[in-house]
Structure formats: C-alpha cells, structure tokens
Amino acid sequence: MNFETLHLDTDEHVIHEVRKHWIVFAAQGFGLLFTAFLPVILYAVFKILLPAFVVSTETTFNVSTFFVFCYSLWILALWISFFVNWTKYYLDVWYVTEKRIIAIQQKKIFDREITNLRFDKIQDITIDIHGFIPTLLGFGNVKVQTASEDNLEFTMNTVRYPDEVRRVIFNQQNKNSDGS
Amino acid sequence: MQMEYPELYVPKLIPNIPNLSLGLFVNQSSMMVVLLLFIIVYLIISGVLIYHWKTYGMRSPRVIFAEAVYFIISFVLLGIAGGAVYYF
Numbered sequence: 541m542n543f544e545t546l547h548l549d550t551d552e553h554v555i556h557e558v559r560k561h562w563i564v565f566a567a568q569g570f571g572l573l574f575t576a577f578l579p580v581i582l583y584a585v586f587k588i589l590l591p592a593f594v595v596s597t598e599t600t601f602n603v604s605t606f607f608v609f610c611y612s613l614w615i616l617a618l619w620i621s622f623f624v625n626w627t628k629y630y631l632d633v634w635y636v637t638e639k640r641i642i643a644i645q646q647k648k649i650f651d652r653e654i655t656n657l658r659f660d661k662i663q664d665i666t667i668d669i670h671g672f673i674p675t676l677l678g679f680g681n682v683k684v685q686t687a688s689e690d691n692l693e694f695t696m697n698t699v700r701y702p703d704e705v706r707r708v709i710f711n712q713q714n715k716n717s718d719g720s
Numbered sequence: 721m722q723m724e725y726p727e728l729y730v731p732k733l734i735p736n737i738p739n740l741s742l743g744l745f746v747n748q749s750s751m752m753v754v755l756l757l758f759i760i761v762y763l764i765i766s767g768v769l770i771y772h773w774k775t776y777g778m779r780s781p782r783v784i785f786a787e788a789v790y791f792i793i794s795f796v797l798l799g800i801a802g803g804a805v806y807y808f
Binding site for chain 1: 754762766786790800804
C-alpha cells in the first residue's frame with residue numbers, strides 16, 4: 541500500500557488500520573439484494589392480481605425482452621449503489637502510526653474529514669461493546685478523548701475488535717512516553 | 721321490420737389497463753434513449769468512484785480488485801441491456 545496521501549513523516553509508518561466491522565456493510569448489502577428481487581416479486585404479484593393486464597401486454601410487445609432491459613438497468617443501479625456504499629465504508633478509517641492517529645471520516649461520498657490526534661494529547665480511550673451480536677462478532681464503539689483545551693472526542697462506531705485497537709494505541713502511547 | 725335498439729351502456733368498474741397502451745411508449749428508440757441517459761449517469765458516478773479509489777485508495781489490492789469487479793459486472797449488465805434493445 542502507498543500512504544503518500546497521509547503525508548507521514550519520514551520515520552513514521554502505519555502500524556494499524558481501524559475499520560468498521562464488515563457486518564455493517566453486509567447488512568446494507570443484504571438490503572440491496574432484497575431490492576434486486578423486488579421487480580420479480582412485483583411481476584409475480586401483477587400476474588396473480590391482474591392477469592388480464594399481463595396477458596394483453598404480452599400481445600402488444602415483447603415483454604420478456606423489455607423486462608430483461610429494465611431488470612438489467614435496475615441491477616446495474618443497485619450495483620453502482622453497492623460500490624458507492626463500499627467506497628464510503630472502505631475510506632472511513634483510522635490509521636495508527638508511531639506518532640499519532642489519523643482519523644478519516646468518510647461521511648458521504650463528498651464529505652470527508654481528516655483529523656490528526658497526537659498520542660501525547662490522548663487522555664482516555666473508551667470502548668463499548670453492547671449486545672449479544674456485537675459480543676459474538678467482536679465489534680463495538682471506540683471513543684478517544686483528548687486532553688486539549690477543547691476536550692475533543694473522536695468516536696468510531698461498530699469497529700472490528702475494539703479491544704485490540706485500544707491495546708495498540710495504549711502500547712504506542714506508552715512507548716512514546718518511555719522514549720521521551 | 722326489426723327495430724334497432726341503442727347499445728346499452730355498461731360502465732366498466734375496472735378500466736381497461738392494457739389500453740393505457742404501453743406499446744405507445746415502449747419501442748426501440750425510447751429504450752435506446754433510456755439506455756443512453758443511464759450510460760451518462762453511470763459514467764458520471766463511475767468517474768466519482770474512480771477519483772476516490774485513485775486519490776484515497778492508496779493503491780490497496782482490495783481497491784484494485786473492487787475496481788475490476790465493478791467494471792466487469794457493469795459492462796456485462798450494460799451489454800445485456802444493449803442486447804435487449806437490439807433484439808426488441
């Protein structure tokens with residue numbers, strides 16, 4: 541991977557990437573999958589409730605070819621939507637380096653926010669794993685509080701393995717404080 | 721001599737929906753217009769996605785793989801839609 545766009549220092553490397561759990565994206569994917577079958581369901585409903593409409597329409601033009609045309613465009617629209625969602629999911633990330641956390645929030649496709657958190661400014665990290673499924677799959681919320689005057693909070697929800705995230709950040713923070 | 725009676729008017733409870741005549745709107749040229757409009761939208765959104773993948777994707781193998789899958793499946797679907805217009 542090439543981290544040029546992060547503008548890291550020469551002696552700085554990415555040691556950990558924090559992303560949301562795949563289940564978040566999978567849930568959206570299942571929603572789109574259901575939507576993909578919607579025209580077929582509607583066609584079946586039409587055929588049951590208004591059979592005369594379907595039969596007489598079939599005589600006026602080639603319905604099956606028209607259906608293939610509409611359905612392929614429908615699937616393509618969902619396909620594009622799937623990749624827009626994936627891009628937002630994939631680009632919403634925290635990079636932990638030896639010196640700082642680079643928090644990139646990709647809220648929408650044209651809404652991107654990048655924040656740098658120096659380890660010496662981090663006051664506390666809170667993780668929150670709430671519920672049966674998050675415990676089972678190992679995802680939760682990570683909240684980083686800073687000791688600056690503004691007392692800022694940085695939160696990422698549904699993070700994969702939040703315990704590990706906290707461990708990596710604390711380890712690096714300890715290393716930095718031992719070194720200084 | 722046989723008398724002619726006027727036809728009795730029987731109101732239709734359910735309108736004759738097929739006579740909305742989808743056939744008037746659905747023809748090869750209208751489908752071609754829809755397909756062209758769709759291709760324009762597709763190109764704009766794909767351009768936005770490519771920009772994000774190239775600028776922020778950091779040449780990650782996952783992004784490269786996603787890009788390939790996106791375009792392969794998109795072209796297949798566009799091909800199917802184009803074929804449907806051709807054979808309509």
